[in-house]
Amino acid sequence: MKRTYTCGLDAAIAVMGGKWKGLILFSLGEGPLRFGELRRAVAGISERVLILQLREMENSGLVHREVHQQVPPKVEYSLTEFGRSLNAAMAPLGEWGEDNLQRIEAIP
Amino acid sequence: MKRTYTCGLDAAIAVMGGKWKGLILFSLGEGPLRFGELRRAVAGISERVLILQLREMENSGLVHREVHQQVPPKVEYSLTEFGRSLNAAMAPLGEWGEDNLQRIEAIP
């Protein structure tokens, strides 16, 4: 991050930056997911980008990464308390998008 | 836009894309602003980028652009009804950012 924000919205957007973090947050909202499950949940994302986004979100304290030592490997991602609070704050935005899907998709 | 969204949040984020649209929306929330006023309100943005973002938001139906024929030129930007509805949906996110400013700024 390393910047100063002019308002809360500014800061929130910086944390949510990029095309995918919102979706990842949303997908983890229901409960923990393994890497592969998450990749399927966030349709269209590449492995590389998913990892990058997850690492950033871990770094921001939004996501917790838990490694279960076993074969085959199992890694679970979940929201932290902080992540859940952001998730809740995003809910109205999600509803807005839901309500206006038609209109948004019609934008040239 | 020209894509299909997997959920409302996805769609909303597509509309809000980029680093500045949230701030512009927020700045116009209080009422109409002229180009120059807006440029000062959204501190740090370049003229070029501000125009680009405004055009996109006009195109999305979020912002209305009104030209007053006079010398010197006067152009006012305001939120449409659609823009105001999005603004309202973003409010909780703005509050979240406000409440967590310290923490967000501390992210490495």
Added chain:
DNA sequence: CAGTATCCAATGCGATACTG
């Protein structure tokens, strides 16, 4: 399964200068 490693393309963004 859960990642890394490369490489490449797109585009976002910033700075600056100029104009009706």
Added chain:
DNA sequence: CAGTATCGCATTGGATACTG
């Protein structure tokens, strides 16, 4: 005042192949 025109770098994202 309200834009346009250029230029160029930095970041982001995508495709694919490989590994512990």
